[in-house]
Amino acid sequence: MPMIDADGCLLNVSVEGRDGGPTLMLSNSLGCTLQMWEPQMKALTQVFRVIRYDRRGHGKSNVPPGPYTMERFGRDVLAILDDLNIEKVHWCGLSMGGMVGQWLGANAPERFGKLILANTSCYYAEPTKWLERIDAVKKGGIAAVADAVIAGWLTQDFRDREPDITARMKSMLLASPVEGYLACCEALSTLDQRELLPKIKSPTLVIAGRHDMATPISAGELIRSRIPGASMTIIDAAHISNVEQPHAFTDAVVGFLTQR
Ligand SMILES: O=C(O)CC1=CCC(=O)O1
Numbered sequence: 001m002p003m004i005d006a007d008g009c010l011l012n013v014s015v016e017g018r019d020g021g022p023t024l025m026l027s028n029s030l031g032c033t034l035q036m037w038e039p040q041m042k043a044l045t046q047v048f049r050v051i052r053y054d055r056r057g058h059g060k061s062n063v064p065p066g067p068y069t070m071e072r073f074g075r076d077v078l079a080i081l082d083d084l085n086i087e088k089v090h091w092c093g094l095s096m097g098g099m100v101g102q103w104l105g106a107n108a109p110e111r112f113g114k115l116i117l118a119n120t121s122c123y124y125a126e127p128t129k130w131l132e133r134i135d136a137v138k139k140g141g142i143a144a145v146a147d148a149v150i151a152g153w154l155t156q157d158f159r160d161r162e163p164d165i166t167a168r169m170k171s172m173l174l175a176s177p178v179e180g181y182l183a184c185c186e187a188l189s190t191l192d193q194r195e196l197l198p199k200i201k202s203p204t205l206v207i208a209g210r211h212d213m214a215t216p217i218s219a220g221e222l223i224r225s226r227i228p229g230a231s232m233t234i235i236d237a238a239h240i241s242n243v244e245q246p247h248a249f250t251d252a253v254v255g256f257l258t259q260r
Pocket residue numbers: 028029030031094095096097149152188214239
């Protein structure tokens with residue numbers, strides 16, 4: 001896996017899949033590494049060259065001091081594409097990954113074919129919940145918020161049915177570097193990309209989770225309504241819908257990206 005330099009921050013990047021196929025870039029949720037896409041990799045790599053990466057502050061990437069911004073996260077992606085000499089990709093980002101996708105679609109449209117913005121938001125009407133989370137993590141580490149976060153990621157039904165997957169997701173969250181996690185929460189506390197959305201010209205699919213309380217269907221609907229021509233699919237899942245409903249998620253991604 002290459003480490004790619006984005007303005008002095010080394011980012012952990014993985015490139016797999018079909019050589020010469022169209023390229024799809026995947027972008028993670030807060031507190032997740034590129035491993036979160038494991039349920040999709042077998043199917044996606046048969047059709048696409050797939051780029052995954054750990055956002056700065058996460059996984060095996062460096063953890064420079066915050067604050068971070070959506071622009072910084074977007075420029076990190078452009079640095080990865082430049083380093084790999086890749087002109088244009090499709091984008092699928094979940095949660096924060098969808099927020100970075102909004103920034104990129106509006107600010108670097110020539111680099112993106114189609115966009116998939118899953119379980120995401122363009123702003124938070126109640127940013128105080130991020131300030132409270134920052135406070136709790138500063139006092140007690142990520143363990144202080146882990147159970148509540150996991151309850152938002154996966155429905156109770158899924159957690160009862162799939163304790164091993166749930167435990168793996170919790171370990172991934174708990175392994176997040178605290179400084180990186182906090183710097184990302186700070187970026188979320190000031191998020192407002194509502195004015196960017198009408199600038200997005202790429203064909204866009206918004207995916208929402210029927211049981212997602214973190215970025216509810218109404219947040220997805222707001223994004224859909226502001227991006228010209230965007231469509232929306234609802235999956236029977238909570239926030240991390242690609243893990244909770246891997247087949248439905250993969251089908252939605254492949255169907256949208258391969259349709260003419
Ligand atoms: O981790 C969460 O609580 C949910 C979330 C919101 C933005 C994001 O990336 O994850």
